[in-house]
Amino acid sequence: MADGVLNIVLGVVSSALSAVLAWSLQAALRRRRIDRKRRFFGLYAGTECLLVVPRKAGGGAERTVAQRDVYALMELASLVRECGAEAEITSHNEVHQGIGNKAEFCIGGPVANDRMAAHLRWRLPGVSVRVEWEAGVNELTVGDRTWSREPGKFDHVLLGRIAAGEGERPTFLICGQTATSNLAAVRYLTRHHREMMRVHSPDETFCLLLRVIQPDAYGADVIELVADVTAQASAPRPTPVPASDPTPAPSG
DSSP, X not given: OHXXXXXXXXXXXXXXXXXXXXXXXXXXXXXXXXXXXXXXXXXXXXXXXXXXXOOOTTOOSTTOOXXXXXXXXXXXXXXXXXXXXXXXXXXTTSOOOOSSSSEEEEESOTTTOHHHHHHHHHHOTTEEEEEETTTTEEEEEETTEEEEOBTTTEEEEEEEEEXXXXXXXXXXXXXXXXXXXXXXXXXXXXXXXXXXXXXXXXXXXXXXXXXXXXXXXXXXXXXXXXXXXXXXXXXOOOOOOOOOOOSOOOOO
């Protein structure tokens, strides 16, 4: 009888220890995942980050924000909260500080976001954007290649991370041809950050070109990776050489 009771007690203790061990292991894995996520995004618990808002492109009023850019901000705010950080949402023309002190998510192309324009000029000089609303032109150029928007068929967006230096916070760039492509890139970032971690170290700058498929039908949900364009985006654009004067010099 005593042996039976002892066996039952030992079984209960063993089951309890196994449960505690399994719980501890799962908790350790969760902590490891969240720690890696915090390091990748620079979103450490208790720190602040910037969410930089563009104006609505072609919208006229400076403080008008496109609806899908608002959705992108909401998804980023959820990511920030999950990492235990705090988000400060600010307009693109109200940020007057450098990079590295805070993690930053900068949304919108340089036409609608002055801070994005500054980031591109300084750290990704191989990127240029050409927009002519009346002519229906919306082009994104990286290096010597240009991707045009095809309304209803394809939108393009650059998803980049600028590394400020060891121990400093990164700046993420979501530079899309439309607000829908901005939202799509934010969703791609939140869904595929683990794959990016395996390819890019936490202190590494990168730039990816993404394509949104049939946004009129699928919204921001169908997006594909076109290419890693880090090298082309980081290289300075060649300086135009002035044409020589073809007029012959007068003879003596």
